[in-house]
Amino acid sequence: MSRLVVISNRVAVPKQGESGNQGGLAVALQSALRQHGGLWFGWSGETTEQFTGTIHDAEGAGITTATIDLEEQDIEEYYNGFANRTLWPLFHYRIDLTEFERDFEGGYQRVNQRFADTVAPLIEDDDLVWVHDYHLIPLGKKLREGGLRNRLGFFLHTPWPPTRLLTALPSHRKLVESLFAYDVVGFHTEDWLDSFHHYVTSLMGGTVDGTRVTVGDRTICAIIAPIGIDTAEFEAAATSDEARFARERMYMSATGRSLIVGVDRLDYSKGLRQRFLGYERFLASQPERRGLTSFLQIAPPSREKVDTYQEIRADLDALSGRINGEYADIDWTPIRYVNRGYPRQDLAGIFRAARVALVTPLRDGMNLVAKEYVAAQDPEDPGVLVLSVFAGAAEQMKDAVLVNPYSAEEMADALVTALTMPREERIRRWQALIAGVREQDVFWWCARFLDALEAVKEREMA
Missing domain, CATH: 3.40.50.2000 (Glycogen Phosphorylase B;)
Structure with missing residues (x-):
C-alpha cells in the first residue's frame, strides 16, 4: 500500500492518550493516517518574523506531522483574508459578507506556493497526496508546476456554491481551473457535485461522463464521498x-x-x-x-x-x-x-x-x-x-x-x-x-476516496 501524505491548512498535533477538543475533520484525518501510515503537513498555527520554510517534525498517537510557521502578513491575507473573508462566506452562500481584496488573493497564492515548495521534498515517488479544503485549492497546480507526478487528490469540506454565486469572485475561473491539476476531486453531496458540474459545463465548455469531468485535454475524476466519523x-x-x-x-x-x-x-x-x-x-x-x-x-x-x-x-x-x-x-x-x-x-x-x-x-x-x-x-x-x-x-x-x-x-x-x-x-x-x-464511517470515506485515487494509476497503465 502506498504511503499517504495529507496536506491541510492546520495540523492538529495529537498527544498520546489525549483526544482533546479537536474538530471532527482533525479527528477524521488522524484516524485515516493511523490506518494508512504517512505524513500530515500544514501550518503550525504559529507566526514567524520571516518565512524560512523550517519544518517542525512531531510524532504522537501514531501520527507523524510536519508543520511550518507563517508570517503575520501571510496569516492576515491568506487565512483571515482570502480563506475566511472571501471563500468561506461565498462558499456558504453569504455573498453579503464576502470581501474582495487583491491583497487577500495575493497572500492566498503566496502561501499556497510556500506550502508547495516546502512539502515537495517530503513526498516520495509512490506516495498518494491528499489535499484538503478551500484554503489550498491552488496547491495541486503549484505542485505540478514544480514537477510533482504523484497521484494527487483534493477534497472540499465546504459546500460548492451555485455558478451565479461563484462568478461573483473576480478570479473564479482561475480557481476552478486549478482543480484540474488534481486526479480526483471529492465533494460531500450530490448537490455540491452538481454545482461543480454546472460551472464546468456552462462556463468552461467542459463535459461530464459519469465521474469523468473533462475540460480541454485534461480529465479528472469528480466523486461524492460523504465524510464519516470514527x-x-x-x-x-x-x-x-x-x-x-x-x-x-x-x-x-x-x-x-x-x-x-x-x-x-x-x-x-x-x-x-x-x-x-x-x-x-x-x-x-x-x-x-x-x-x-x-x-x-x-x-x-x-x-x-x-x-x-x-x-x-x-x-x-x-x-x-x-x-x-x-x-x-x-x-x-x-x-x-x-x-x-x-x-x-x-x-x-x-x-x-x-x-x-x-x-x-x-x-x-x-x-x-x-x-x-x-x-x-x-x-x-x-x-x-x-x-x-x-x-x-x-x-x-x-x-x-x-x-x-x-x-x-x-x-x-x-x-x-x-x-x-x-x-x-x-x-x-x-x-x-x-x-x-x-x-459509512471515516474509514469507509477514506477508502472510497483513496480507492478512486489508487485507480488513477491503473487507468494510466491500461
Missing part, C-alpha cells in the same frame, strides 16, 4: 468514565428537565441566531412546557480576528440574555450559552444525556456533530436528532427530524415533535441512523 471510537467514548461523569453533571444541572443541546463552532453558517429564535418561539408557543426543558448551547469561538465573528458573539450574548430575561424563573434558566470547547469524552457524555440535539446550520458541507450525537446514544433510550435540511448530512440522515432552520415556527414544531416522540419511534429512527453512521 464511529466505534466515539461509541466507546460515550461509555468512558469521563463521559459518565459529564452525563451525570448534565442530569444534575437539568434537575429532571429534558436537555436540548447544540454544539457548534461560533460561526454564522451554523445558524445559532436562528436556533435561539426557534427556541424562543417554542417557549412562546408552548407555555405549559416552560421550565420543563433546558437548552445548552456550546459554541467555542473561532477566527476571532475576523470582525464578523466578533459581531456574532456580541449578537448571541445579547439574544441569549434577552430570552433568559423574558422567560427565566428563580429556579430555571432557559438557555445556557457556553463559549468554550470540551474534550471528546465529555461531549459524548453530554450528547448521551440530551433528549434532543439541535444541528441546524444554514449551510454546511457535512456536519459531523450530527453523526457524533447519534453514535453517543443509549440504544435502549436514544435521543432525537433535529437536523437542518441544508446540512450535507441530511442526504444520509433522513430518519432525523428534518427542519428548515430559517423558520422559527418550524424549529419550534420540531422541538415539540422531538420532545414528545414515543420511545418506540425514537428507537426505530435511531437504529436507522446508527446503521448508516456505522457503515
Whole structure:
C-alpha cells in the first residue's frame, strides 16, 4: 500500500492518550493516517518574523506531522483574508459578507506556493497526496508546476456554491481551473457535485461522463464521498468514565428537565441566531412546557480576528440574555450559552444525556456533530436528532427530524415533535441512523476516496 501524505491548512498535533477538543475533520484525518501510515503537513498555527520554510517534525498517537510557521502578513491575507473573508462566506452562500481584496488573493497564492515548495521534498515517488479544503485549492497546480507526478487528490469540506454565486469572485475561473491539476476531486453531496458540474459545463465548455469531468485535454475524476466519523471510537467514548461523569453533571444541572443541546463552532453558517429564535418561539408557543426543558448551547469561538465573528458573539450574548430575561424563573434558566470547547469524552457524555440535539446550520458541507450525537446514544433510550435540511448530512440522515432552520415556527414544531416522540419511534429512527453512521464511517470515506485515487494509476497503465 502506498504511503499517504495529507496536506491541510492546520495540523492538529495529537498527544498520546489525549483526544482533546479537536474538530471532527482533525479527528477524521488522524484516524485515516493511523490506518494508512504517512505524513500530515500544514501550518503550525504559529507566526514567524520571516518565512524560512523550517519544518517542525512531531510524532504522537501514531501520527507523524510536519508543520511550518507563517508570517503575520501571510496569516492576515491568506487565512483571515482570502480563506475566511472571501471563500468561506461565498462558499456558504453569504455573498453579503464576502470581501474582495487583491491583497487577500495575493497572500492566498503566496502561501499556497510556500506550502508547495516546502512539502515537495517530503513526498516520495509512490506516495498518494491528499489535499484538503478551500484554503489550498491552488496547491495541486503549484505542485505540478514544480514537477510533482504523484497521484494527487483534493477534497472540499465546504459546500460548492451555485455558478451565479461563484462568478461573483473576480478570479473564479482561475480557481476552478486549478482543480484540474488534481486526479480526483471529492465533494460531500450530490448537490455540491452538481454545482461543480454546472460551472464546468456552462462556463468552461467542459463535459461530464459519469465521474469523468473533462475540460480541454485534461480529465479528472469528480466523486461524492460523504465524510464519516470514527464511529466505534466515539461509541466507546460515550461509555468512558469521563463521559459518565459529564452525563451525570448534565442530569444534575437539568434537575429532571429534558436537555436540548447544540454544539457548534461560533460561526454564522451554523445558524445559532436562528436556533435561539426557534427556541424562543417554542417557549412562546408552548407555555405549559416552560421550565420543563433546558437548552445548552456550546459554541467555542473561532477566527476571532475576523470582525464578523466578533459581531456574532456580541449578537448571541445579547439574544441569549434577552430570552433568559423574558422567560427565566428563580429556579430555571432557559438557555445556557457556553463559549468554550470540551474534550471528546465529555461531549459524548453530554450528547448521551440530551433528549434532543439541535444541528441546524444554514449551510454546511457535512456536519459531523450530527453523526457524533447519534453514535453517543443509549440504544435502549436514544435521543432525537433535529437536523437542518441544508446540512450535507441530511442526504444520509433522513430518519432525523428534518427542519428548515430559517423558520422559527418550524424549529419550534420540531422541538415539540422531538420532545414528545414515543420511545418506540425514537428507537426505530435511531437504529436507522446508527446503521448508516456505522457503515459509512471515516474509514469507509477514506477508502472510497483513496480507492478512486489508487485507480488513477491503473487507468494510466491500461
